[in-house]
Amino acid sequence: MEWKEQYGGLILKQMRRLGESVDWSREVFTMDEPRSRAVATAFVRLYEKGLIYRGHYVVNWCPRCLTAISDEEVEHEESETLLYHIKYPVAGTEKHITVATTRPETLFGDVAVAVHPKDRRYAHLVGKTAILPFARREIPIISDEYVDPKFGTGALKITPAHDANDFEVGKRHGLEPVIVLNPDGTLNAQTGDFAGEDRFAVRKKIAEMLADRGLLARTESHRYSKATCSRCDSVIEPYLSRQWFVKMKPLAEPALQAVKKKQVKFFPARWTKTYGHWMTHIRDWCISRQLWWGHRIPVWYCGDSACGALTVAVDPPAACGTCGKGGLMQDEDVLDTWFSSWLWPISTLGWPEETADLKRFYPSTFLVTGPDIIFFWVARMIMAGIEFRGEPPFAHVLFNGIVRDPQGRKMSKSLGNSPDPIAVMDEYGADAVRFTVVYLAPLGQDILFDAKRCETGKFFANKLWNAARLVKMRLADTDPRKVKDGQLALTLADRWILSRYANCVKDVTRNLKTYRLSEAAQALYQFTWHEFCDWYLEMIKPRWTPAADGSLPDEKDALTARVVASRVLDGILHLLHPFMPFVTEEIWQALPHTGETITTSAWPKAKKAWFDSEAEEQVQFLQEVVTAIRNMRSEMNLPPAKVVNAVVRADGDALKALEANRATLGPLARVGEWTIGPEAQRPGVAASSIVRGMEVWIPLVGLIDVAAERIRLTREADKVLSDLEGTKKKLMNQDFLSKARPDVVQREKDRLEVLDQTVVKLKKALEALRA
């Protein structure tokens, strides 16, 4: 209980700090009374259905934990060991039969030597007996299909108590198993002089002694998969003991169907294959543990040896269910922790009582977890849900990637490579950590996590904070909620940001629906920073920034900017809220808002009217012009403070767009005077750039670095020429023209035209420099 307070408390603290959205009033503990009752009830019901049984079997035994563990708790690792070829003398002859084993120390537990029935090499020995070295026991030489004649010597020592397959072979031949190990992995009294010594020490010693007696034919190195305990890393011993098991096949079948029929859907879908494979090859689940911590097995044994019956019950029975006598003893073992975990979806809702919660909340919509516990937990929850409630506990399962350290290793206590989440949050902030981790983790992909990467989220939060600060400041005492659409006059920039925003809403919402959280986060990051902040907030500065005397260029225009900016910001806050709950709530509260908390306010919707491809197209063009001018300025080493003039030769829509947005473009490109028109001429010495086939010049008398400009233009021309070549090639291809989609063909044609013009004009610009 102390342990629970300490570590359970830490996890809860981390959850609160991370801002997890949790109903804290429903916190329960796996060992509390209602949950214990659920566990006992499940056991009793399965027992009564004949799905739980007790028996002697070879199980995975951990000599350090001193308990049986399930197959899932065993880890396998490719490893190298020695394969010992040991000669067993054949009784009554001078001959030997040589067996191959990796564990010579278990020879004391041998009860037979087996060969394949069709193996001619050994046919004459079947029926004879072999003499076990040291043990002075004779054991039969038998034949069994199980033996692989091609492995080792083709003769197999049979040790039923310490090998699951040998156990089966032994059973077929009516051979009594001999246990030679103590629970702690030392040899037992069966082994005479070796009793009390560790299995690995004995292995070495036996090998030496066999060699001394000429009974060790040879050793060879052998690759095998080493089985270790997932908790303590000790080498697992197959060990014959009495344990409780759950019969899995009947439970697995409906659970397998539920996933096949998409009643339960996995994200990413590939895990359904893993699940399906495991479910089809499932083996019975060993649920008893020889530990002190856990739910006791709800089984009582009659104290009367004449009766000896067992009573299985949820509540401790007063008397034996068979003979009615008292003095019952409860089973000493406890249950595998997963035996309570698999009931989690129902036990937390009050099962086995038919509670209101259970009726209302079962089944739930989805589960988030790691793929490393798909068998331990997910599969078993589905089985338990169907078994006890008649339907699966959830519709969707999201499998997160696993967070690894920068070297790609799994976070583990022994490596000490897992950062303390609280410390990371202290350094970067909870929102930053949340955002960064989601941003970095594509659906189901493991991520290499370095705390330093949380800068991404931290800087982003800072950016958002400052953008909000600007909006709040410029909003002055305007309350955008009270402004009617009719009071607004949307400019191109406004239409553009609303359109981009609508796209962003669509994108984020769609990605969230399919659990592509990282893509949703990236879309938000991109939109917020590089469209809303970098462009929109810059574009509207001339409109809503008051002069020194507090006056605005145009009241209606300023109002429109205020309303659009604050609406888009409000939308961003909502979309971002699941990723960064703290900072978004804080900002939202500081701005005019409706409702108590952003958490429960409505999720943004993209209004159809906002999608405006014309505005997007036009602004994109203007951005290209601005970028071209910035590029020229930068390459010509013109300081940002230096205001220059610009000349653009343009006509048609381009001309209109430029004319209409002079005031917006000026500050962005730091251009003072614009000369725009179809007849505009290169102004003598100038830097030039071609945007969509139109020439843009910056007159630079006395300022231009001719050599630098020539290099820049040449580089530009090279790139355009190679693009041009590719495009030409495509358009000369008859198959392309006839088979490609018409819009694709048209796009290539348009591109060709623009590129052609660009090349011509770049060449002209280069010539002009020569003069």
Add this chain to the structure above:
RNA sequence: GGGCGAUUAGCUCAGCUGGCUAGAGUACCUGCUUGACAUGCAGGGGGUCACUGGUUCAAGUCCAGUAUCGCCCACCA
């Protein structure tokens, strides 16, 4: 032995339905005390998309195979 993932800029990775003239963050170079933000702004260099074949008008994207790394499963001593 089976299954699954990964292989794209120096590094960490996006790129879902094939149209990419291949992106982001970071690192790097240049210039900026531009009245929200130097946790910032602007500009720039940097990639034969592991390899080999195939399908297609068109492949980072689809198919087959190969290689390397990683994970999971499997009762061959």
